[in-house]
Amino acid sequence: MKRALLIAEKPSLMRDIQKVYKKTTLPYEIDFSSFVGHVVELKEPHEYKPEWKKWNLDVLPMIPERYEFRVKKSAYKVYKDIEQTLKSNHYDFIINACDAGMEGENIFYSFYKRVGCKLPVKRFWTSQTTDTAIQKALQQLIDENDAMIRNLRNAAMYRSVFDWLIGLNLTRVATVKGGRIIKVGRVMTPTLAIVVKRELEIRNFKPEPYFQIEIDLDSFKAMWFDPKTNDNKIKNKELAEAIKSQLMGIARVVDVKTERKSMYAPSLHSLLELQKEANKFFGLTSAQTLKIAQGLYEKKLITYPRTESKHLPAAFAKTIEDNIRTLANLNEYQEVVKNILSNKKQIEYVRHSKRYVDDKKLTDHHAITVTDVAIGKKKLTADELKIYHLIARRLLSIFLPPYLIDKTAVVLQSGEHFFKANGISIIDKGYTVLYESFNKKNERPLPMLQINMELPIRQAEVLSKMTEPPQRYTDSTLLDAMFHAGRFVEDKELQRILKDAEGIGTSATRAEIIEKLISIGMIGRQGKSFIATQFGIDVIESLGNHDVVSPVLTAIWSKKLKDIVDGHLSSRQFYGEMLQFVQETTARLKSIEMEVAEKQTVVVGKCIKCGSSVEEGFKGYACSNKACKFFISKTLMKAKITSTDAKKLLTGKETREIRFTWKSGKKGKAKLKLNGEKLEFVFSQSKEQK
Known part of the structure; x- marks a missing residue:
């Protein structure tokens, strides 16, 4: 019997597949392993050529002859374990069980190339993690040479390469010209420009x-x-x-x-619509909503959340009663579910309504909805319940009469x-x-x-x-502005391109882009609103009308990537056009004068090791004395360490109670204190958690 190694994107999915596999008869045996998200990444410039280590305009643009991957430090053990498994066992093929989308393809194949594997690959593909869906995906593995999978893989790889070329080359030009670290990206910079434009409108507004x-x-x-x-x-x-x-x-x-x-009733949720609704009703940030939805997906309660689609496929709609029936277990929906299931005519109407069910309007995945798995005894947090109920209400609402x-x-x-x-x-x-x-x-x-x-x-x-100035962007309105980025350009053809490309970024990346802009100090949060910092304003004003500021740049290239996925553009042609664009864009940026204010140093206290000042940076709080290695990270076990926390630690005090995520996956609260240079947990009532 043939033997395969299945590699899942996360341990939780691996365990779910493993459980179903034990109850399923297949014509091959499977061993199981798992990544923890990305385990490899594209190499840094100096790892290709020593001369690229120095930030020198003369060597730009940096374009490697071939793109190579390195193992991420945080995932080194995971990488080595899977590498050893492949070397010490004889497998006939590998099963790629990463998330069913472009990013999942990138996670798997960047590892596959780095490890030098030559085995054939089969694709495990499902938008749900219910037992039924997993069993079906195991029984209907897709060949790696399937056109859809191959095109998706190529698009994923070229998107990664394009972001490397644009981000690193333009960041280096801007940094050298501006005299401080200035990060530039094809999605990040136009997003910053949207916030800056609104900030300047507010600053320049004169009430009448x-x-x-x-x-x-x-x-x-x-x-x-x-x-x-x-x-x-x-x-x-x-x-x-x-x-x-x-x-x-x-x-x-x-x-x-x-x-x-x-x-x-409105269409079902895409991730964008879910993020907007969660921000509107509960004040959750886009990043929080994505994290919560991913958790619900891994608990098998909702379908795959990283989707652009607001429609269901006809095949899924045929068994939609199973999903509706799941909600009858919740008291608030019992009567509604009973009425819906008794109205067969209305269910058939929805099944044939292009408003909600349309195979032509699907992306990699269909709209988000609840699965046929009931909450039952699963323990959900308050925020998880909020998101689950939003998704449940949206599903039930499409079977109810219109608001008249x-x-x-x-x-x-x-x-x-x-x-x-x-x-x-x-x-x-x-x-x-x-x-x-x-x-x-x-x-x-x-x-x-x-x-x-x-x-x-x-x-x-x-x-x-x-008269009042325009309102600052919130998570909901900024996500909407990114999606409808065509509003910021006048050319009708470019507006059409932006509409076809569904704006800038994707539902899966927009939240990450916003959080990155905050972390590098270009925008900030003021309550539920975003403000542009003077640093962010200076960057956009210095870049002027450069291509990287306009949402058109990312839209055009996102459209090209979509054409690769759809089979309308060859990867070779895309790469040729990409190299020409990178060379021309880098040359134009070299001619711009960057006028950016010097970074303001924020001192949080005195170093307990050498007495020098401790300053806030992007990743943490570091001693200003370069010879001293004292450092407190801004993140610890998925918790944020604020500047107020750092100040308390440096004065010998305990921090507030912070919610941490332990290695086991459990969450718990504890305070922090410094014992010498080492951080220690302080638990209430002397309880210890491991």
């Missing part, structure tokens, strides 16, 4: 006064407007007071229009002046019954009104207001 006139008609209020321009703002108070004085004491109805509107309202607009006249009021009457709450706890809209109906009806004006008031 305006006035409005509101009349109280007892059961509702109406606002003055100019029927010629439809504007309700009055530039000066004198004119507003004059209009108020000319009112007749009554307002006559001159027009009433009522329109019935049906609003169907009558929207009424009335125009009234008093003397020569006109007023407008709007009201909404809810005819059927439809799917919104699932969202009543989130609905904060004050939707009020207007009374029954007829033309020529006269209403007494109880009170007329001049409202004094000021």
Whole structure:
């Protein structure tokens, strides 16, 4: 019997597959192993050529003759263990069980090349981690030469290479010209430009006064407007007071229009839509939502989260009742699920609705939805429950009636002046019954009104207001701006390209890009909003109209990568165009003058080892004395060590209670303190955790 080595992307997935394998009859035997995400990475420049170690403009652009990988220090043991397994056993083929997408292909094949493996590869491919889905994927392995898999693999590799070439070459040019570390990237820099543009709009905004006139008609209020321009703002108070004085004491109805509107449930979640909704309702950052969703996926409760699609495939929709039935175990959905499952006609309608089910609108994966695995006794955190319920509600909502309202607009006249009021009457709450706890809209109906009806004006008031600057971006609105990056360019053809490419970045990478901009000090968080730092503003203003600032750059190349995946562009042609672009872009950046303010040093305390100042850096808090190696990392066991924590440690105090993730995967809280140069945990009630 043939023998294979299956390599999963994470240990949790490996264990899930292993469990199903034991209950499944296959014509081959499988041994199991696992990565921990990326175990190799592209080499640094100096590992190709010694002269690339010095940051010198004369050697740029750096373009290796062939691209090579090195083992990541953090994954060295994992790499060596799998390498030894391959050497000490005879296998007929390898099973690639990394996540089913471009990044999963990159994780596997970068290892495959680095380790020098020549064995044939079969692809384990599934968007769910339920037992049924895993069993099906094991029984229907895809050959590595399948066109879809081959194209996806090529696109993944060239995306990685392109980011290396753009990031390292342009970062070095900008750093040399600017006199301090200035990171540049094809997605990161245009994202920074979006935030900077908004920041400058706010800084340069000059508020102007305006006035409005509101009349109280007892059961509702109406606002003055100019029927010629439809504007309700009055530039000066004198004119507003004059209009108020000319009112007749009554307002006559001159027009009433009522329109019935049906609003169907929105499409199912892509990762982008889930991140936006989680930020809107719960204030979760995009990175937090992605991490939570990944955890729910690994617990088999939701389908693969890193998806751009908002639609289900027809084959999946055929058994959608199984997914709906899972939610009957939750008290809040029992009645809804019962009603849905009894309405076979509505289920069939959804199955054939292009609004929700469309094979042509699928990407690597379909929309996120709950699986047929019930929560049962699984222990979920409060945030995991929030995300699970968002996904559950969205699935159930597509099987419920539309939200039905009558929207009424009335125009009234008093003397020569006109007023407008709007009201909404809810005819059927439809799917919104699932969202009543989130609905904060004050939707009020207007009374029954007829033309020529006269209403007494109880009170007329001049409202004094000021124009307001645009709002800063939140996680939700910045993600949306990245997706709809075509709004920031004027050329219609470029707008189309950006729309086809679905903006800049991907659902799986946008959160990471935002967090990276924060970590390098180019943007910051202010409550739920993002602000651009002076450093970030200086970088964008210095780069001016360079290609790397525009969202068009990443959109064009993302479109080319998609063409590789779809089989419309050869990898060889892509690489040739890429090299020419890198050479031309690097040359243009060399001609730019970078004017960036010097980095401001943030001192958090005195070094306990040598007495010098300890300064905050990108990765931690380091002694300013280069000969002294004292350092406190900003991250420890997946927890963040803040500057306030560092200050307390340096003065001999204990930190706040911090939530850590132990090696076993368990989470627990503890304080930190310094014992000499070593960090120690301080547990409440003398409890120890390992």
